[in-house]
Amino acid sequence: MGKAVELKNITKRFPGIVANDRINLEIQKGEIHAIVGENGAGKSTLMKVLAGLYQPDEGEIFIFGKKEKISSPNKAIELKIGMVHQHFMLVDRFTVLENIILGAEKKKGFTIDEKTCRETLKKLLELYNFKLDLDARLEDISVGHAQRVEIMKVLYRGADILVLDEPTAVLAPQEVDELFINLRRLKEEGKTIIFISHKLDEVLSIADNITVLRRGKAVGTVPADSVTKEELARMMVGKPVLMKLNKTPAEKGEVKLSLRDVMMKGHGGRNVLNGVTLKVCGGEIYGIVGVEGNGQKELAEAIIGLQQDYDGDIKVCGKPTKGLSIKQIRDMGVAFIPEDRHRQGLVLPMKVWENSILGLHRKEEFKKKTSIDIKKAEEFTSRNVKGFSIIISSIHQAIEGLSGGNQQKVILSRELSQEPIVILAAQPTRGLDIGAMEFVHQQLLEKRREGKAVVLISADLEEVLSISDRVGVIFDGEIVAEFTPEETTLEDIGVYMLGAHKKAGESA
Amino acid sequence: MKKDYKILALKILAPFVAIILAAFISSLIILAIDKDPLQVFYTMFKFSFKRIDSIAMILFNATPLIFSALAVSIGFKMGLFNIGIEGQYLIGTFMAALVGFSIKGLPAVIHLPLVILAGIVGGMIWSFIPIFLKVKRGVHEVISTIMLNYVAYSLIHFLIADVFRDRQQSLVEGLGSVLVRTPKLAASAVIPKMHGFLAFFGVQLPKHVYLNWFFPISVVLAAGIYYLIMRTPFGYELRAVGHNPEASCIAGINQGRIYFKGFLLSGAVAGLVGLSDLLGYFRYMDMDFPRGYGFDGIAVALIAQNNPFGIIASAILFGFLKRGSEGIQALLKVPMDTIVILQSLMIIFIVVITKIINDYVKRLEKREVA
Ligand SMILES: Nc1ncnc2c1ncn2[C@@H]1O[C@H](COP(=O)(O)OP(=O)(O)OP(=O)(O)O)[C@@H](O)[C@H]1O
Ligand SMILES: [Mg+2]
Numbered sequence: 001m002g003k004a005v006e007l008k009n010i011t012k013r014f015p016g017i018v019a020n021d022r023i024n025l026e027i028q029k030g031e032i033h034a035i036v037g038e039n040g041a042g043k044s045t046l047m048k049v050l051a052g053l054y055q056p057d058e059g060e061i062f063i064f065g066k067k068e069k070i071s072s073p074n075k076a077i078e079l080k081i082g083m084v085h086q087h088f089m090l091v092d093r094f095t096v097l098e099n100i101i102l103g104a105e106k107k108k109g110f111t112i113d114e115k116t117c118r119e120t121l122k123k124l125l126e127l128y129n130f131k132l133d134l135d136a137r138l139e140d141i142s143v144g145h146a147q148r149v150e151i152m153k154v155l156y157r158g159a160d161i162l163v164l165d166e167p168t169a170v171l172a173p174q175e176v177d178e179l180f181i182n183l184r185r186l187k188e189e190g191k192t193i194i195f196i197s198h199k200l201d202e203v204l205s206i207a208d209n210i211t212v213l214r215r216g217k218a219v220g221t222v223p224a225d226s227v228t229k230e231e232l233a234r235m236m237v238g239k240p241v242l243m244k245l246n247k248t249p250a251e252k253g254e255v256k257l258s259l260r261d262v263m264m265k266g267h268g269g270r271n272v273l274n275g276v277t278l279k280v281c282g283g284e285i286y287g288i289v290g291v292e293g294n295g296q297k298e299l300a301e302a303i304i305g306l307q308q309d310y311d312g313d314i315k316v317c318g319k320p321t322k323g324l325s326i327k328q329i330r331d332m333g334v335a336f337i338p339e340d341r342h343r344q345g346l347v348l349p350m351k352v353w354e355n356s357i358l359g360l361h362r363k364e365e366f367k368k369k370t371s372i373d374i375k376k377a378e379e380f381t382s383r384n385v386k387g388f389s390i391i392i393s394s395i396h397q398a399i400e401g402l403s404g405g406n407q408q409k410v411i412l413s414r415e416l417s418q419e420p421i422v423i424l425a426a427q428p429t430r431g432l433d434i435g436a437m438e439f440v441h442q443q444l445l446e447k448r449r450e451g452k453a454v455v456l457i458s459a460d461l462e463e464v465l466s467i468s469d470r471v472g473v474i475f476d477g478e479i480v481a482e483f484t485p486e487e488t489t490l491e492d493i494g495v496y497m498l499g500a501h502k503k504a505g506e507s508a
Numbered sequence: 509m510k511k512d513y514k515i516l517a518l519k520i521l522a523p524f525v526a527i528i529l530a531a532f533i534s535s536l537i538i539l540a541i542d543k544d545p546l547q548v549f550y551t552m553f554k555f556s557f558k559r560i561d562s563i564a565m566i567l568f569n570a571t572p573l574i575f576s577a578l579a580v581s582i583g584f585k586m587g588l589f590n591i592g593i594e595g596q597y598l599i600g601t602f603m604a605a606l607v608g609f610s611i612k613g614l615p616a617v618i619h620l621p622l623v624i625l626a627g628i629v630g631g632m633i634w635s636f637i638p639i640f641l642k643v644k645r646g647v648h649e650v651i652s653t654i655m656l657n658y659v660a661y662s663l664i665h666f667l668i669a670d671v672f673r674d675r676q677q678s679l680v681e682g683l684g685s686v687l688v689r690t691p692k693l694a695a696s697a698v699i700p701k702m703h704g705f706l707a708f709f710g711v712q713l714p715k716h717v718y719l720n721w722f723f724p725i726s727v728v729l730a731a732g733i734y735y736l737i738m739r740t741p742f743g744y745e746l747r748a749v750g751h752n753p754e755a756s757c758i759a760g761i762n763q764g765r766i767y768f769k770g771f772l773l774s775g776a777v778a779g780l781v782g783l784s785d786l787l788g789y790f791r792y793m794d795m796d797f798p799r800g801y802g803f804d805g806i807a808v809a810l811i812a813q814n815n816p817f818g819i820i821a822s823a824i825l826f827g828f829l830k831r832g833s834e835g836i837q838a839l840l841k842v843p844m845d846t847i848v849i850l851q852s853l854m855i856i857f858i859v860v861i862t863k864i865i866n867d868y869v870k871r872l873e874k875r876e877v878a
Contacts, residue, residue: 306758327760338758347752358748359759361741371739 002065004029004161004192005050010059012045014401016393019045020056021216027161027209029064032183032193034203034224037213037236038433039405040391043196046213047163050194051083052076063161082159084150084167087342087404090138096145097121097134100153124155128182140267145293147171161192166404168197169430172291172459173494180206198405198433200229212236233434247445250469253282255318256453257303257422262312264298264477272298273310274477280422285444285454287468288479289461291497295477296457297339300426303455304336305329316422330359333421337411337428339457345411348400352392353381355399356414384413388439404431416443423447426457441467461490475499515869522865523811523822523858530857534850541846548836555835556828560711564702564719569827571784572597572798574726574820576805578733579631579777581814583649585737586770587750588642592653593778594802595660596634600779601786602664603630605793606672608693608786619696624783631779632772634660639771643764649771657802668795689794699787720788722780729777730816737816746770778802807859813866829854 005027012020019042027033035043048054050061052070061068063079070076076083090099097114100121105112118134125132130148138146147170154162168176183193183206197203203210204224212219212235219235234240257280266272273295280286290296301307303314305326314321316332330336338344346355357366357377366373366380381395388409392402399407408431416423425444429437444454445467458464464471465485472479473496481496535545556562576593583590590596604627611619637656641647674691699720703713713719737743748756749766757763781801786793808826812818833847 304758325760325762326758327762330760336758343752344755344758347748347755349751350747354744354748358755359761361744367741371735372741372744374739 002029003027003062004031004064005194006062006065007046007050008060008062010046010049010056010061012042012049012054012056014393015397017391018216020049022059023213023216023218025211025218025221027192027194029192030187030190031208032187032195032206034195034197034207034210035213036197036200036203036210036232038215039409039431039436040215040403041213041236041433042216043213044165044403047083047165047194047196050076051081051163053083077157077159080158080160081163082154082157082161083163083165084147084154085165088146088150090146090149092139093137095135095137096132096141096149099138099149100134100156102153104157121152121156124152128155128185129178130182141293159191161194162186163194165196166198166431167195168199168202170292170427170459172497173461173490174498175291176202198431198437200232200434203232204229214238236433237435247467248449250448251283251451252469253284253451255279256282256316257455258313258315259299259303260313260315262299262302262310262314264302264307264310266298272477273302275312276474276477276479278472278479278482280453280455282421282451282453283448284469285448285456285467287464287471288455288457288474289459289464289471289493289497290474292459294474296426296474298477299474300336300338300424300457303329303422303424304334333419335415335418335420335423337415337423337425339426339430341407341411346399346407349398351396352385352399352402352410353378353395356381356384356395356410358414360414360418380417384410384417388413389436405433405436408432409436412440412443416447420447421452423452423454424457425454427459428456429458429460429463437463461493465490465493473497518865518869522862522869523818523825525865526811526858526861527825529861530854533857534854537850537853541842543840543842548840548842551836551839552828552832555839556832561714561717562831564713564717566824566827566831567723568717568719568784568788569830570820570823571720571723571726572781572801573804573808573823573826574723574730575777575781576801577808577812577819577823578726578730578805578816579774579781580805580809581812581816581819582733582737582746582770582774582777584809584814585743585750586746586766587753588767588771589650590635590638590653590771590774590778591650591806592635592638592656592802593774593781593805594799595653595657596631596775596778597781597802598660598664598797598799599634600627600630601782601797602667602793603627603633603779604697604783604786605690605693608697609672609691609792612694614694614696616696616698619694620699620787623693623697623787624780627783627786628776628779631775631777631781633775635771635775635778639768642771643767664793664797665795668793674792687792687794689792691792693787693791697787698791699784701788718789720784722784722788726780727820729780730820733777734816742766742769781805804855807855810859811862813862825858826855 003026007023007025010020010023011018023046037043045054049056050070052073052075061070068079070079091102094102097118101117106116107113121134130152132145132148132152147167167179171179187193195207207224209221210224210232211221212232214236259276259278262273262276263271264273276299278286288296298307302310305321305324308322316329316334319332321329342348347358357380360366361372366377378395385392385395390406390409392406399410412428429440432440444456448454456464456468468485471483471485471493473481473493475497476499531549538545538548556566576597579593580590604623607626608623634656638649638652641652642649668690669688672690674689677686699722701718701720706713737746745756745761745766749761749763753763782797785798804826808819808822811822829851833851836842837847
């Protein structure tokens with residue numbers, strides 16, 4: 001067994017920051033190699049160097065022992081390196097099939113030989129046990145499915161070295177297990193897998209070797225079976241990490257958010273929400289768990305007012321919100337952290353400070369006569385950057401240049417800054433490192449202590465169980481079961497998430 | 509890092525590189541018609557910059573294009589393509605003419621603003637239709653604005669030739685036929701020239717130069733629009749909607765309302781396009797009133813990448829091309845048609861080359877970000 005990848009002294013700089021600082025890394029052929037590190041440590045950057053998206057400023061790359069210059073993504077594919085990005089790069093209006101074959105179509109004369117493509121794909125899907133509707137349009141499928149499309153894209157192109165940037169962030173626990181079975185099978189077939197994740201348990205269970213990055217530098221590589229979670233965390237942060245939350249007992253207040261029989265039809269006329277009823281009180285965190293695509297997105301969008309086409313009632317502080325504009329609903333004190341940060345949470349080409357006042361830009365505090373008080377906005381942004389330890393080179397850089405986790409922190413700091421009454425958080429810790437995740441959990445608990453109502457929609461069961469006061473399981477557009485974290489287990493919830501048996505009517 | 513400077517340099521240099529390349533390609537065409545390219549370009553420059561009145565003419569040429577490109581850029585900023593400037597300014601010009609010739613006896617301080625206002629309202633009316641159709645009915649603005657341009661052409665034709673035609677023109681001696689045009693505008697509706705003002709600074713312009721106060725107005729407007737878009741909450745919303753409508757919507761921005769306001773603003777600015785010619789030169793609107801400013805404005809805005817100050821510069825470049833080609837026509841006896849072809853080719857090359865360079869820059873940036 002030789003080395004699949006060897007990086008020597010790779011340095012990559014961005015204006016004001018050294019994203020990768022003389023990094024050395026060796027990856028053996030046929031291993032699963034995990035890369036961990038805090039948000040902004042330089043993981044994605046390093047992988048993009050490997051995938052030909054960035055050119056390193058210094059350093060050398062050896063692929064299967066041969067020195068190579070990976071000048072473009074096409075070159076990377078030639079070298080059989082395929083990357084699945086942290087943020088999907090898919091075409092919304094195309095079908096799953098079209099997305100996968102895009103750019104690598106099999107031709108028949110001048111036309112695309114769809115049949116052959118389909119056959120090939122079907123075989124691949126079967127081989128790796130992926131469930132995907134090849135004819136669904138991408139805009140209609142969940143984030144979890146989009147992730148699978150990205151992985152299929154890489155496999156379809158015959159990659160031998162797979163780079164997966166936070167692939168599990170969007171998956172439900174069962175899906176993660178499935179993915180891992182697939183990854184192990186790929187490994188058996190001799191493929192090399194490089195895998196980035198913030199979930200240390202996962203990393204320890206799947207990886208052979210783990211490399212830790214800290215602030216652009218490689219701190220070290222360790223075999224997975226010789227470290228503990230705590231040791232890894234300490235390597236990442238540089239000091240011991242407390243992995244414990246102090247959760248005070250709930251002091252439930254009045255009902256702040258209530259939904260009654262909310263029904264909503266989706267694209268095909270199918271009910272995407274099937275009579276959701278729930279109440280969330282001040283001083284309480286209500287967790288909603290479920291496999292992606294079971295109505296979480298629609299539920300959130302109905303509450304914030306993006307989707308108005310529903311039957312039933314949604315009330316905030318006793319006032320119905322139907323027919324109100326998003327702005328009016330937000331002004332009632334509803335904060336929203338959307339799950340798809342690129343599409344719904346940020347305006348990527350705009351600056352960090354501009355993004356951090358998005359939605360607040362009409363507030364009195366940012367007003368100076370007819371214009372936006374840029375100085376105040378900058379101060380506000382700088383405060384958020386400090387408060388949430390957001391790593392950036394300047395608040396004037398376009399937000400698309402931030403690492404995934406730091407983009408998420410900009411949204412969080414913005415949405416939590418306005419003393420909201422109801423906080424609607426969809427996957428708020430997706431892509432955050434353990435430190436940041438803990439910080440967000442503390443923030444949410446703090447809001448709960450202040451008497452705010454928090455709705456936490458998450459695919460991360462452990463997260464939901466650790467901070468929620470009540471947990472609702474959503475399946476097929478319905479809350480099929482409701483628990484308190486004490487009275488249930490991960491396995492129990494997992495069963496409901498897959499809809500094995502409904503437990504409706506038993507809700508507290 | 510290195511690439512960053514490269515991007516910045518390319519961004520600034522793009523228009524200049526484009527101009528030079530365009531000049532080079534045009535040279536081939538000039539050679540093809542048996543003239544010396546160097547001599548042609550030399551003549552263009554000499555004719556344009558030797559005399560102060562020639563520079564004033566360039567600025568006069570640039571004026572309508574500044575308005576037009578500003579109008580286009582407002583649309584682009586919010587992600588909409590207003591190809592309807594053409595129709596909007598013709599309607600605006602007609603409305604202004606109507607108020608100009610039908611009201612008499614007002615002092616200029618009231619009449620002139622009223623006429624300008626009429627132009628603005630005309631442009632707004634013609635931009636209201638497409639944006640209403642878009643927001644309420646989902647009709648794509650490119651289709652509706654193009655169609656409305658044709659409607660405007662015919663409507664103007666009808667109004668000038670049939671409804672408001674001036675039938676009491678006295679025949680100018682030597683000319684056998686009357687013009688198909690509206691009545692003359694009242695003297696109180698005429699925009700003053702800049703001669704007096706410039707004379708104050710010792711710059712004497714001859715009478716045949718029509719540079720008027722619309723030029724400084726257009727410059728001030730460009731600054732105003734820059735402020736509006738880059739500084740005000742409205743401009744912020746406009747840009748946010750232009751880049752990401754969904755995120756804007758979730759942030760509580762009413763996309764439809766932004767589209768409405770922005771498009772009406774675009775139409776209002778478009779309403780000013782024809783006024784420098786109408787109120788500063790012709791003083792009536794006839795069947796041959798200048799057309800095409802709306803489309804030239806798109807080119808100007810593209811070259812300037814929608815930056816208001818860049819628009820002033822690229823509009824002046826266009827003004828120079830027009831002036832310079834008048835020069836080669838007069839001095840080098842190159843036939844008029846060739847000049848028109850040459851001028852259009854220059855414009856196309858500049859637009860295409862700037863576009864190519866900009867796309868390249870964007871790809872570089874994307875790659876940095878990806
Ligand atoms: N295109 C870019 N322009 C400017 N700075 C960038 C760019 N891409 C990354 N950076 C900076 O480089 C650093 C490393 O970013 P990178 O995306 O590699 O982090 P990461 O380890 O993947 O973090 P995360 O866990 O949050 O995804 C960050 O500080 C980021 O702001
Ligand atoms: Mg990353």
